[in-house]
Amino acid sequence: MIFEIDFNSTEAFYMQLRDQIILGIATRAFSEGEALPSVRKLSEDIGINMHTVNKAYTVLRDEGFVKVDKRRGVVIAVDADRIRDIERFRKELSIILARAACKGIGREEIHMLIDEIYDEYKGEI
């Protein structure tokens, strides 16, 4: 998987990286147990500092997407906490749905977009 940092974005580098890795897990570019590149290797590849990569990894660990294996480094390990996950999802959804509703994006349209996007991610079938 190739990571790309937009150096002109207002979004923090470590946040961009975090989102891309989560996207990678969702699209199965990464699978459970797979090791991510080391902080030093990845930082050289994408041209940012080692500590910035480390911060992305730390956030991913705190959010339950990876864990640190002392032998292999950072590996994909999704830890689902149903109640907390849904609560967080609901909160994020509320805000962007409010934006959509204000802008006149209809419910049906949203459902279609969900299917369109979700089909690219893992899930039942």
Add this chain to the structure above:
Amino acid sequence: MIFEIDFNSTEAFYMQLRDQIILGIATRAFSEGEALPSVRKLSEDIGINMHTVNKAYTVLRDEGFVKVDKRRGVVIAVDADRIRDIERFRKELSIILARAACKGIGREEIHMLIDEIYDEYKGEI
């Protein structure tokens, strides 16, 4: 409508305020053409600086939710730019849907959440 700032949140004050106002428009607590409190009044009411409120208003204007009426101040005025709005919505949705998919939140569950939330917002019927 009552605004509440969480002073312990990592989220910037002006972002919290922005989101609450958008939520207010979506739930019809505010309607098209209605004036928002003045920057000075609102800053006193919620206990933050005038410039912080002004920044929230400026962002809302840039994002097409309000406009400035030289006589009445800041008024609700949603400016929909279909193509741009959907593009932005899709991008935001992609990220949080990826998170949800990783955490094992199913498609059906998401559709249900959408309906649940969207019903509180404006839309057809």
Add this chain to the structure above:
DNA sequence: GTGCCTGTTATATCGAATATATAACAGTAG
């Protein structure tokens, strides 16, 4: 006009967040 309300602009200051850099450390593997 005067006075009072709008948003806006200009400075300045302070702390926190972001990103970088160099260096060192503990643990694991070959």
Add this chain to the structure above:
DNA sequence: CTACTGTTATATATTCGATATAACAGGCAC
């Protein structure tokens, strides 16, 4: 021992967020 993990400690520079004081232009009521 050597080479690789992540981690920690400092230090520095820049940007962002929030505050503060002050002033300005425009609209409106009197």
